[in-house]
Amino acid sequence: MKTLFLKRKEPLNDTQLLMTITIAIFFIMYILAIFLLGGGFLHPQQIFDMLNDNASLIIVACGLSVVMIGGGIDISVGAVTSLVVMSCVLYLNKGGNIFVSLLIALGIGLAFGLVQGFLVSYLEIQPFIVTLAGMFFARGMTTILSVNPQKVSHEAFNDIREKRIVISWLGYTANNGARVPARIELGVVIAVVCVILVWILLKFLRLGRNIYAIGGNQQSALMLGINVKRTRFLSYIVSGLLSGIAGYVFMMHTGAGNATNAAGMEMNAIAAAIIGGTLLTGGVGNVIGTFFGTLSLTTIKKIVVSSGLNAPWWQSITTGGMLCFFILLQSVVLGRRSKKKQT
């Protein structure tokens, strides 16, 4: 990535600038954590743990970034994730097929994407209201399906769930002298594949370029002959599908369905996307940035916990503080640039 930037003669555009800042701050933060808090952060497993815990959040945030780059917002993602988890768990516990459960997950995500996308793009209803209703609907449906937590008791699925990618040379030696290899969950692989696919979609496919165009300026996009409505519709479908996948990954991680699953995930995903340099106004953003945004969000939480601030309120207060810092930084940086352009 770095060499790519250095070779460039022309200055970075907004998207690249914000992404570079995010990645730089993530590395600075991580290196500081290593120096100040010591050993724990040096183990590669620390990073893998962060990925293991947040695979579904990364996927959701990717989908949300696509919608946000297109100038919309989708706050139903967390609730859809929760609904997917609950329905798949209930289906598997009835002795269902794993492949069919995957189809159910994708189907639910696709259905939400289709309906919300249709309402937003073709009926021109405000995206916030539509996806808010979608969120209410998904949360309500989750509790209608089951109020009690459900554990997956499907053997074949549990076998897949327990599978880890073991990399022994990245492991560390525990206190008792035993060698603990690094373990990565399958969900992380899915998340990374999703990030790469969405990156390709946004970078190289016509749909991706169109999404940037309608987010940047809808009128100009329309005049360039881009089908604005269809592009927006498709962006919601991408987000819906990704939240379906995220639900499946979430289930693989927790192995249980609960009505409060993924509570507040939508706001975490929005925060991750913003930290990653996506603007809610649309037209600016990148999934690689979102990926690092999610990692930054997790790192700050880990730092708070390991620096001994154990009171339950510190985590969200520091998260809020970091969000504030990033938002202000973006505002100042972009404000300066636009002033420079004018003069």
Next chain:
Amino acid sequence: MKKKDGKFSLGSLGQLTIPLIAIALLVVFNLIRDPGFFSIGISHNSNGNAVLSGNIISIINGASELAILAMGMTLVTAACGGQDISVGAAAAIAGSVFVKVLKSGSGISGGTVILAFLCSCIVAMLFGCFNGTLVAVFKIQPMIATLILYTCGRSIAYWINGGATPTVTSSIVNGIGSFIPGIPIPTPVIIVVVMALLFKLLFHFTALRLFTQSVGINGSAARLNGIDARFIKLLSFIILGVCVSVSGCIGVSRLGLINHETLLLDIEMDTILAVAIGGNSLGGGKFKLSGSIIGAYVIQTLTITLYAMKVSSTDVKAYKAIVIILLVVIGSPVIKERFGRWISHLRQRRVKVSAKGAEEG
């Protein structure tokens, strides 16, 4: 003429059409389902006061916090073209400050309650200032700017409480939350009326309404006309802060305790919904406070109706979502246009038919 035909509207109600239709539909539905749904009775509460009771009272009473927040939110929406999603969290902070001040003195008298309210008001206004500065000075979208407080607000409230959920037992606080002895109307309803009157007076004696609308429609044009757009945006957030502290205090007084996790939970979503159902554009510009207030009552009527139909409190959301989608689909510009075209088409056909009939006759 063509424009008039193309737009579907009922008389001069305009913006209020959708909320009024919604509330009428809900009332009719309830009357069909249970004719006694809207009966009002007089019962005696635990203190022995004669008070009004019945579903309609619980609807109007229960929507108080929502209505007050909706008023402030309308102003913010109109001025900034975005919504404040931190009202629930800010209300939790305001409620915590209210309880903290009440608890700090030895006893609770009328004076301490007023002092506590003023303190919570100031704190809420400060947080409003914070949000407002981000929006007005740094030109950040309201939803993102308030996401900060949304993320950490309830934790700050928890911190103020010192990790506990303190209770307040006082007849005065109880009076604010339920009934003042001798008055059969619930106190929160009276507070809503007072707030609505204050807003009415504010709009009557100042040009705030005009300024807010012009800032919302076109900020730079308003600036060129000598309106300080920044100040108007900031002011709208500060006014929302006052609304937040009032509803936070009502919420605390209702229960007699402050629980930072559950106080006015998810109210930000309901508030934005109330503003939208009230026919106000979420993109800023023209607004009607009455629409938002009716919107708040629509939401509460819907909730109470669902409760009366024995839907459990966790499942209510799903049904609410369906009704919301129906409402916004009816209100969507595309559907309106299609419907208007269809009606004018029918009219033209009828005119043609009658003209033909006249020729033949």
